[in-house]
Amino acid sequence: MYELTELLQLIDVPYDGPSITVSALNTLSDAHSYELSFLQNKKYIDQLRSTTAGAVFVTEDMKENVPSHTIAIVVEDPYMALAYASKLFAPALLDESAPEAVVGEGSVIAEGANLAKGSVVGKNCTIMPGAYIGRGASVGDNSIIHSNVSLYHECVVGSDCIIHANSVIGSDGFGFATSKQGEHTKLYQNGNVVIEDDVELGAGVTIDRAVFGSTRIKKGVRMDNLIHIGHNCEIGEYSVLVAQSGVAGSTKLGRNVVVGGQSAFAGHLEVAPFTNFAARSGITKSITESGKTFGGFPLMEQKQWLKLQVKIARLLKS
Amino acid sequence: MYELTELLQLIDVPYDGPSITVSALNTLSDAHSYELSFLQNKKYIDQLRSTTAGAVFVTEDMKENVPSHTIAIVVEDPYMALAYASKLFAPALLDESAPEAVVGEGSVIAEGANLAKGSVVGKNCTIMPGAYIGRGASVGDNSIIHSNVSLYHECVVGSDCIIHANSVIGSDGFGFATSKQGEHTKLYQNGNVVIEDDVELGAGVTIDRAVFGSTRIKKGVRMDNLIHIGHNCEIGEYSVLVAQSGVAGSTKLGRNVVVGGQSAFAGHLEVAPFTNFAARSGITKSITESGKTFGGFPLMEQKQWLKLQVKIARLLKS
Amino acid sequence: MYELTELLQLIDVPYDGPSITVSALNTLSDAHSYELSFLQNKKYIDQLRSTTAGAVFVTEDMKENVPSHTIAIVVEDPYMALAYASKLFAPALLDESAPEAVVGEGSVIAEGANLAKGSVVGKNCTIMPGAYIGRGASVGDNSIIHSNVSLYHECVVGSDCIIHANSVIGSDGFGFATSKQGEHTKLYQNGNVVIEDDVELGAGVTIDRAVFGSTRIKKGVRMDNLIHIGHNCEIGEYSVLVAQSGVAGSTKLGRNVVVGGQSAFAGHLEVAPFTNFAARSGITKSITESGKTFGGFPLMEQKQWLKLQVKIARLLKS
Numbered sequence: 001m002y003e004l005t006e007l008l009q010l011i012d013v014p015y016d017g018p019s020i021t022v023s024a025l026n027t028l029s030d031a032h033s034y035e036l037s038f039l040q041n042k043k044y045i046d047q048l049r050s051t052t053a054g055a056v057f058v059t060e061d062m063k064e065n066v067p068s069h070t071i072a073i074v075v076e077d078p079y080m081a082l083a084y085a086s087k088l089f090a091p092a093l094l095d096e097s098a099p100e101a102v103v104g105e106g107s108v109i110a111e112g113a114n115l116a117k118g119s120v121v122g123k124n125c126t127i128m129p130g131a132y133i134g135r136g137a138s139v140g141d142n143s144i145i146h147s148n149v150s151l152y153h154e155c156v157v158g159s160d161c162i163i164h165a166n167s168v169i170g171s172d173g174f175g176f177a178t179s180k181q182g183e184h185t186k187l188y189q190n191g192n193v194v195i196e197d198d199v200e201l202g203a204g205v206t207i208d209r210a211v212f213g214s215t216r217i218k219k220g221v222r223m224d225n226l227i228h229i230g231h232n233c234e235i236g237e238y239s240v241l242v243a244q245s246g247v248a249g250s251t252k253l254g255r256n257v258v259v260g261g262q263s264a265f266a267g268h269l270e271v272a273p274f275t276n277f278a279a280r281s282g283i284t285k286s287i288t289e290s291g292k293t294f295g296g297f298p299l300m301e302q303k304q305w306l307k308l309q310v311k312i313a314r315l316l317k318s
Numbered sequence: 319m320y321e322l323t324e325l326l327q328l329i330d331v332p333y334d335g336p337s338i339t340v341s342a343l344n345t346l347s348d349a350h351s352y353e354l355s356f357l358q359n360k361k362y363i364d365q366l367r368s369t370t371a372g373a374v375f376v377t378e379d380m381k382e383n384v385p386s387h388t389i390a391i392v393v394e395d396p397y398m399a400l401a402y403a404s405k406l407f408a409p410a411l412l413d414e415s416a417p418e419a420v421v422g423e424g425s426v427i428a429e430g431a432n433l434a435k436g437s438v439v440g441k442n443c444t445i446m447p448g449a450y451i452g453r454g455a456s457v458g459d460n461s462i463i464h465s466n467v468s469l470y471h472e473c474v475v476g477s478d479c480i481i482h483a484n485s486v487i488g489s490d491g492f493g494f495a496t497s498k499q500g501e502h503t504k505l506y507q508n509g510n511v512v513i514e515d516d517v518e519l520g521a522g523v524t525i526d527r528a529v530f531g532s533t534r535i536k537k538g539v540r541m542d543n544l545i546h547i548g549h550n551c552e553i554g555e556y557s558v559l560v561a562q563s564g565v566a567g568s569t570k571l572g573r574n575v576v577v578g579g580q581s582a583f584a585g586h587l588e589v590a591p592f593t594n595f596a597a598r599s600g601i602t603k604s605i606t607e608s609g610k611t612f613g614g615f616p617l618m619e620q621k622q623w624l625k626l627q628v629k630i631a632r633l634l635k636s
Numbered sequence: 637m638y639e640l641t642e643l644l645q646l647i648d649v650p651y652d653g654p655s656i657t658v659s660a661l662n663t664l665s666d667a668h669s670y671e672l673s674f675l676q677n678k679k680y681i682d683q684l685r686s687t688t689a690g691a692v693f694v695t696e697d698m699k700e701n702v703p704s705h706t707i708a709i710v711v712e713d714p715y716m717a718l719a720y721a722s723k724l725f726a727p728a729l730l731d732e733s734a735p736e737a738v739v740g741e742g743s744v745i746a747e748g749a750n751l752a753k754g755s756v757v758g759k760n761c762t763i764m765p766g767a768y769i770g771r772g773a774s775v776g777d778n779s780i781i782h783s784n785v786s787l788y789h790e791c792v793v794g795s796d797c798i799i800h801a802n803s804v805i806g807s808d809g810f811g812f813a814t815s816k817q818g819e820h821t822k823l824y825q826n827g828n829v830v831i832e833d834d835v836e837l838g839a840g841v842t843i844d845r846a847v848f849g850s851t852r853i854k855k856g857v858r859m860d861n862l863i864h865i866g867h868n869c870e871i872g873e874y875s876v877l878v879a880q881s882g883v884a885g886s887t888k889l890g891r892n893v894v895v896g897g898q899s900a901f902a903g904h905l906e907v908a909p910f911t912n913f914a915a916r917s918g919i920t921k922s923i924t925e926s927g928k929t930f931g932g933f934p935l936m937e938q939k940q941w942l943k944l945q946v947k948i949a950r951l952l953k954s
Binding site for chain 2: 166200242
């Protein structure tokens, strides 16, 4: 928690306006009166006008759109200012003053498993050798965390889950601000990952923690091996992802979506429940109607894609 | 091992017929008289008619095709019944009553390596820090298991092998039965992985254990990094797979098959020996003739694919 | 270090010419007078003619192109001879006689982290549980090595770096000589990986060590999750690679190259600075002009690819 004036001093932003106590960073649409937000892309100007944030980084020309209950902090590059500020709110990886890990009745913590101080494991779990449960992370009841899994700090795995070997839950999302000179400044990812109950993740899966809030894998999801899930994604109940697929940041899949192997989703999409994707689908637009089957890249209905391939093959004879 | 009547009680299947002792689950074509099998897809009806299984889960309408030496257990959803039963046969991850790991002469077990009770390491091996050798798993002579490799229980690595860091051998294959409500029930993967002699696997490779029997990586195979091999696959002698390729379940490659990077195989295919695939090949049909080179998705002979790309590019001028 | 005559005896190459002391293997263009090289592919004959290597493996018909200051060792298969010789120069994985790991002031080595003898960690670093720092490997100041990362022997991570969980730095590049019978002999990868300052790598990334010299990730690079970088690659300053991309061996990207997700580069390419690639680009040729944006496979300018997709879609109506 920082006084706004102190925070701005720490990141070298000149400021002599009023102060508030800032407890976190957040998006324009989710920020509370004790949070600091930003507007980088003018297409979100409506979110600026209706924000309930305590303060916002904005460029000079956007200043007039900041609501009266919100403090405007004028900077040249709001996203860069956010990146600098994000470091101040980064949660600690380790905390030697935290209590010893709490382990529920009936759980087996194999020799060689690493439970950080301040971690919690429920009842009847098995934590295999080399698995790491971070500070403030928790595992529900009856879950199995296989060898060499990395569960980062403050991330949550539900009950009745199986996380296969060498998967990573809670690594930093891919975020940075880039200067005009092409240099990158890290946007610290201060959210977490929440994996709900009855989820099974294959081996070598990587799920990034949210920049704010949570990346969420909902109840009953099944993932195969080597899948990438970006920050702030939401994977709907009972959805199934086949090996080597990737979902870019902030994309939300509805329930029972089935994703064929090596498919990829662009960021910031919404996919209707019960949608099916053939292997290697490349999804760059939201899908609003449920129950259809798509394929190809660019994406089209799978039966269209099959027809199109026949037409394309005919070119060989032309 | 279970009495059939006991087993069916445990999974809530009503039954009042004769009993046998069931020692495992298996496919219709491989099951012995002491094994339980199932028919889900009617296209395998011939396998049902000729099965030597002791008992089978079948739907009412398939009952008459069960041979007289096999007990028919009528259920609504045979695959779901199998999934429930599979949990009963799941091998233990750990066994505190097993003997201490056996390590052959001349082997170096680095500090921080984790050898489960009941594991075996041959002569002149090196097991690096963070590597995990599971219960009942074994490593042959002169092999190197790099740091943070996970070798699951009951899996086998041969002699003269090199397994690079953070690879996973023996994670569960991707199998589950889905109810009409869209909920998934795990099909426990009770087989293993066998890696024969003189195999080198890159970093971050994941090889799933078989549902029944073995996933098999044959002698002399070379795999690059981040490759996915599904359950029950067989990769032929001296085959070469380049980075980020994936092979779906039950597909069998002959010897000296060469697979370009980011290629993908659908499941249940057979590929003739000495077949070559260009990078990003998408293979959805079996290949019966040896020695050809393919590419593209849909797959075609590579020289056709190259020609086709020229034709496609001409469309830009149309 | 070996006397040439001794080395050739060890790998069963008949030879009765003069000897030199050989301290390493190297390419024709980089080899010094105390190094042994090879010519396999006749298209590099000019490199043979101008080499400063002390000795070279060549076929009989190339012998006359060997400069007078270089010893010609005539063999049937120079690459196979090199592979056999490479084993003799393979650096040790572990060295019990090396000094204890050196750790700089202010660094936190979490319980369960594995620092090999002969490793070095700078100041104010955090090394998380299960991370492995190999013999002769080093980490600069202020860097974070997350849980279950594998940093192989003799590899270098700079200052102000973040390596996310389960990434692998320094696994062997994918190299082997194949006999006429289709059997593979490993080409030991005796180089290393150098990661310069201010680099962040995502989770599950794999970066292979060089066969000779270094694979190099330059200052300020950002990589997302599950990316593969082959041996001897060079990734230019501030370049950005999105998830599940792959770069094959010896390819060099200039500075501030941006690579969309699931893209792939063939080997031995050079890419001009400030080039952008859309997701799933497939790059098989070098790019010499800076500042353009490409996409597709085969690769073309992204705006062309977008136009082409419109033309292709029209085929459906033909």
